[in-house]
Amino acid sequence: MRVAASARAREGVRTPNDDFHDWFGALAERSYTRVERVPLDGLDGWETDPRTGNLRHHTGRFFTVEGLDVRIPGGPVPAWSQPIINQPEIGVLGILVKEFDGVLHCLMQAKVEPGNAGGLQISPTVQATRSNYTGVHGGRPVPYLDLFRDPGPRGPLVDVRQSEQGSAFHHKRNRNMVVEADGEVEVHEGFRWFTLGQLHRLLAERDLVNMDARTVLSCLPFAHAELARELGPPADPFRAALFRSCDPTAGSRHSLGSVLSWITEARTRTEVRAHRVPLAGLPGWHRTRDRVSHESGAFFDVIGVRVEARGREVAGWSQPMIEPHGTGVVAFLTRTLDGVLHVLMHARAEAGYMDVVELAPTVQCTPDSYAYLPESARPRFLDEVERAEPGRIRFQSVLSEEGGRFHHALNRYLIVDTDGGPGARADVPPDDPDYRWMTVHQLVELLRHSHYLNIQARSLVACLQSLLVPEEPAPTTERKVR
Amino acid sequence: MRVAASARAREGVRTPNDDFHDWFGALAERSYTRVERVPLDGLDGWETDPRTGNLRHHTGRFFTVEGLDVRIPGGPVPAWSQPIINQPEIGVLGILVKEFDGVLHCLMQAKVEPGNAGGLQISPTVQATRSNYTGVHGGRPVPYLDLFRDPGPRGPLVDVRQSEQGSAFHHKRNRNMVVEADGEVEVHEGFRWFTLGQLHRLLAERDLVNMDARTVLSCLPFAHAELARELGPPADPFRAALFRSCDPTAGSRHSLGSVLSWITEARTRTEVRAHRVPLAGLPGWHRTRDRVSHESGAFFDVIGVRVEARGREVAGWSQPMIEPHGTGVVAFLTRTLDGVLHVLMHARAEAGYMDVVELAPTVQCTPDSYAYLPESARPRFLDEVERAEPGRIRFQSVLSEEGGRFHHALNRYLIVDTDGGPGARADVPPDDPDYRWMTVHQLVELLRHSHYLNIQARSLVACLQSLLVPEEPAPTTERKVR
Numbered sequence: 001m002r003v004a005a006s007a008r009a010r011e012g013v014r015t016p017n018d019d020f021h022d023w024f025g026a027l028a029e030r031s032y033t034r035v036e037r038v039p040l041d042g043l044d045g046w047e048t049d050p051r052t053g054n055l056r057h058h059t060g061r062f063f064t065v066e067g068l069d070v071r072i073p074g075g076p077v078p079a080w081s082q083p084i085i086n087q088p089e090i091g092v093l094g095i096l097v098k099e100f101d102g103v104l105h106c107l108m109q110a111k112v113e114p115g116n117a118g119g120l121q122i123s124p125t126v127q128a129t130r131s132n133y134t135g136v137h138g139g140r141p142v143p144y145l146d147l148f149r150d151p152g153p154r155g156p157l158v159d160v161r162q163s164e165q166g167s168a169f170h171h172k173r174n175r176n177m178v179v180e181a182d183g184e185v186e187v188h189e190g191f192r193w194f195t196l197g198q199l200h201r202l203l204a205e206r207d208l209v210n211m212d213a214r215t216v217l218s219c220l221p222f223a224h225a226e227l228a229r230e231l232g233p234p235a236d237p238f239r240a241a242l243f244r245s246c247d248p249t250a251g252s253r254h255s256l257g258s259v260l261s262w263i264t265e266a267r268t269r270t271e272v273r274a275h276r277v278p279l280a281g282l283p284g285w286h287r288t289r290d291r292v293s294h295e296s297g298a299f300f301d302v303i304g305v306r307v308e309a310r311g312r313e314v315a316g317w318s319q320p321m322i323e324p325h326g327t328g329v330v331a332f333l334t335r336t337l338d339g340v341l342h343v344l345m346h347a348r349a350e351a352g353y354m355d356v357v358e359l360a361p362t363v364q365c366t367p368d369s370y371a372y373l374p375e376s377a378r379p380r381f382l383d384e385v386e387r388a389e390p391g392r393i394r395f396q397s398v399l400s401e402e403g404g405r406f407h408h409a410l411n412r413y414l415i416v417d418t419d420g421g422p423g424a425r426a427d428v429p430p431d432d433p434d435y436r437w438m439t440v441h442q443l444v445e446l447l448r449h450s451h452y453l454n455i456q457a458r459s460l461v462a463c464l465q466s467l468l469v470p471e472e473p474a475p476t477t478e479r480k481v482r
Numbered sequence: 483m484r485v486a487a488s489a490r491a492r493e494g495v496r497t498p499n500d501d502f503h504d505w506f507g508a509l510a511e512r513s514y515t516r517v518e519r520v521p522l523d524g525l526d527g528w529e530t531d532p533r534t535g536n537l538r539h540h541t542g543r544f545f546t547v548e549g550l551d552v553r554i555p556g557g558p559v560p561a562w563s564q565p566i567i568n569q570p571e572i573g574v575l576g577i578l579v580k581e582f583d584g585v586l587h588c589l590m591q592a593k594v595e596p597g598n599a600g601g602l603q604i605s606p607t608v609q610a611t612r613s614n615y616t617g618v619h620g621g622r623p624v625p626y627l628d629l630f631r632d633p634g635p636r637g638p639l640v641d642v643r644q645s646e647q648g649s650a651f652h653h654k655r656n657r658n659m660v661v662e663a664d665g666e667v668e669v670h671e672g673f674r675w676f677t678l679g680q681l682h683r684l685l686a687e688r689d690l691v692n693m694d695a696r697t698v699l700s701c702l703p704f705a706h707a708e709l710a711r712e713l714g715p716p717a718d719p720f721r722a723a724l725f726r727s728c729d730p731t732a733g734s735r736h737s738l739g740s741v742l743s744w745i746t747e748a749r750t751r752t753e754v755r756a757h758r759v760p761l762a763g764l765p766g767w768h769r770t771r772d773r774v775s776h777e778s779g780a781f782f783d784v785i786g787v788r789v790e791a792r793g794r795e796v797a798g799w800s801q802p803m804i805e806p807h808g809t810g811v812v813a814f815l816t817r818t819l820d821g822v823l824h825v826l827m828h829a830r831a832e833a834g835y836m837d838v839v840e841l842a843p844t845v846q847c848t849p850d851s852y853a854y855l856p857e858s859a860r861p862r863f864l865d866e867v868e869r870a871e872p873g874r875i876r877f878q879s880v881l882s883e884e885g886g887r888f889h890h891a892l893n894r895y896l897i898v899d900t901d902g903g904p905g906a907r908a909d910v911p912p913d914d915p916d917y918r919w920m921t922v923h924q925l926v927e928l929l930r931h932s933h934y935l936n937i938q939a940r941s942l943v944a945c946l947q948s949l950l951v952p953e954e955p956a957p958t959t960e961r962k963v964r
Binding site for chain 1: 639643738740742746747749836912932
């Protein structure tokens with residue numbers, strides 16, 4: 001399967017670039033969605049537990065909104081309370097791939113989620129909760145799901161459970177899968193074949209490729225090395241260092257064994273005590289008719305929405321959502337060490353993680369929130385990102401988090417090169433307890449396993465992948481209907 | 483560091499084989515331990531929670547004995563209740579290594595634990611609970627622990643958290659470490675340098691190398707490949723296939739990606755609902771003066787012991803322990819596929835695991851218990867192990883589980899070759915949901931990460947390692963004092 005050809009192709013064998021926006025615009029017109037805010041007590045099918053104040057669906061399925069009491073002794077904020085989404089079921093995020101004329105294509109879906117700021121987004125072939133495939137919500141069957149339930153004798157190309165936002169979810173994970181289609185595939189309305197090159201170009205567009213697509217793309221195991229081999233070393237030093245970083249035989253500041261030991265140390269040293277508690281009476285949080293919010297006005301609110309949709313499996317429903325305050329910053333700082341690009345990873349504890357700490361981007365925060373937190377909680381390296389000269393910003397795009405649970409959760413994703421020049425102040429000693437410079441091939445190796453890279457880091461790995469291919473004129477970026 | 487030389491050497495550079503039993507026997511004489519059964523109400527420092535009936539230390543430290551309500555829908559036994567040890571702290575199991583004349587040596591300790599059937603056992607350099615290093619039990623400092631707290635700039639050779647028995651512990655893990663000493667090391671009383679070859683020979687002796695030593699040895703990352711390279715292909719076909727199995731470039735029935743997908747599928751499909759509940763009133767279990775036991779008389783009892791010890795950090799203490807009924811069987815079936823030895827691994831759910839399922843030996847059970855369980859619960863492949871012709875049994879030794887929590891928990895560890903002949907009936911289809919044939923290098927790769935191989939499988943990996951080296955006359959097996 002020629003992944004490199006897939007990344008390089010100016011357009012797909014099956015789908016030209018030119019008509020993408022026509023296709024997408026036409027779908028956007030047809031897939032009408034109306035999202036209306038409703039009081040938390042007026043959510044059809046949802047109820048407030050009289051004892052705990054938790055929000056739950058009357059079937060007991062989907063998810064609940066509860067309280068969480070968090071203690072991280074020695075952390076920047078050692079104790080707090082917050083609402084949390086409890087959704088223990090493991091869903092499937094799957095991309096179906098197929099070779100046409102030797103070029104890998106991904107079957108993607110243009111899909112609306114109620115929390116999407118722009119409506120339609122490019123999504124994986126399948127986004128299915130366990131409720132989806134047991135059919136508990138009474139909707140239509142999810143197209144292509146059977147191909148992921150039974151991926152055939154060769155098995156999936158990618159199949160790994162990865163975490164989602166540990167700041168909003170208690171132990172939420174999804175199964176990230178890539179499956180190669182064996183025979184003919186009928187392309188249903190709303191679906192389209194894309195090459196990796198086409199998806200990478202769309203990643204740079206504002207709020208277009210959804211979170212679920214980004215995490216699955218980041219787990220594709222073969223893309224980096226094969227691309228590096230087929231495309232040859234580029235002239236641009238940054239991109240040349242990125243190519244070398246994808247080569248598993250290239251050097252790295254720390255061996256993988258040493259990185260694993262660093263993670264073990266962080267997970268042993270850090271103590272996260274997170275206990276689910278009633279949402280009612282959660283210290284610092286107040287419920288009004290329309291929302292649960294923090295007394296400071298910061299962080300996020302729990303809101304209620306009523307959704308009417310066309311082009312979805314269910315025509316109308318209500319649900320609680322998380323509405324963050326302010327746009328976040330999610331950034332990789334990079335540096336070339338001995339000719340090999342390294343990324344500065346942060347061992348980050350979040351209350352909802354399965355295993356204490358995951359590797360996060362160098363910076364991951366919502367700057368607005370820091371007005372309400374102690375100065376000591378201000379993220380390291382945020383200055384390096386906010387003050388970066390434009391020439392150092394190798395990637396920048398505003399992308400959103402999952403629109404099925406988050407309402408308009410936008411983050412500015414950046415990749416900032418710190419090499420040389422006056423802005424290159426960011427560095428850490430080799431034994432810094434919280435940060436390590438790592439190569440791309442080390443990240444790729446860890447992505448074969450669960451719970452090493454957090455969801456924000458996985459998004460940025462997909463963005464980093466997109467920089468492997470030489471820049472070329474972007475397709476018309478005007479989108480007819482959003 | 484010459485691991486192979488370490489495995490090959492008939493005796494250590496520092497310590498001849500001949501005087502091992504003198505050394506060990508003399509220590510056994512001096513390290514007097516008396517273990518006396520006492521009523522559960524008469525455990526100094528321990529109390530029964532009046533509300534829950536749980537057993538706990540008055541300081542709130544060490545561990546508690548609680549109840550667990552377990553549901554595994556679709557499992558061989560879909561629901562049960564049992565007592566469980568809750569010990570969430572992560573301790574350290576560490577082996578200090580050092581090269582003498584180019585030969586790797588491991589500093590091991592002859593250590594008594596109250597549950598050891600034979601008294602002294604060969605243990606890692608350090609076995610420290612978190613209570614040990616915070617000094618909560620008021621004992622003497624643990625020798626060499628500082629070398630594991632701060633392993634120096636090169637970092638540890640092994641550093642990975644691994645699970646312990648999921649049938650007895652709730653989420654218990656230890657940090658397995660191997661650290662290379664930088665300078666001179668003073669050898670304290672009770673400690674001694676061993677080559678890997680010496681340890682491997684001792685592994686075949688009954689109840690001598692303790693569980694903690696076995697798990698740390700199994701995680702040594704370089705042993706297999708280097709041994710295979712230096713020792714060259716042996717004449718014996720089984721050992722030749724084992725050598726090839728250690729070579730990461732050798733073929734395997736399933737790719738590592740396919741194995742990881744199988745584990746993901748098992749962990750997604752299997753639902754383990756385990757809830758801690760009060761020990762008092764646990765269905766099917768009764769507390770008498772001396773024990774908590776199952777109404778059938780099967781499985782295990784919770785007992786109380788009072789320990790008087792010399793050669794330990796604390797001279798006397800009391801504690802609850804788990805006393806299993808009957809000797810267990812823990813076995814790998816092996817088969818040579820395309821010239822490469824494969825081991826049949828079982829994706830096994832245990833109630834106390836962090837992550838649903840771990841890879842277990844082909845057979846892991848206590849045959850006596852099956853009198854009390856439905857016929858459908860009888861383990862697959864137990865017959866193949868119990869009826870194996872003596873020539874097929876490549877390894878057999880009775881070894882015990884951790885003597886700090888288990889009282890006389892003995893298991894018969896076996897490696898049974900199923901190749902050719904009438905006994906070679908064991909096979910599984912390639913898509914069997916519960917079993918996979920795997921190579922040694924695949925097991926070694928997974929051992930870099932947490933929670934893939936269970937404690938019994940790790941013990942057997944250490945035993946498998948010991949078969950790499952040609953058999954030679956064992957040292958005198960008579961042990962002067964046990």
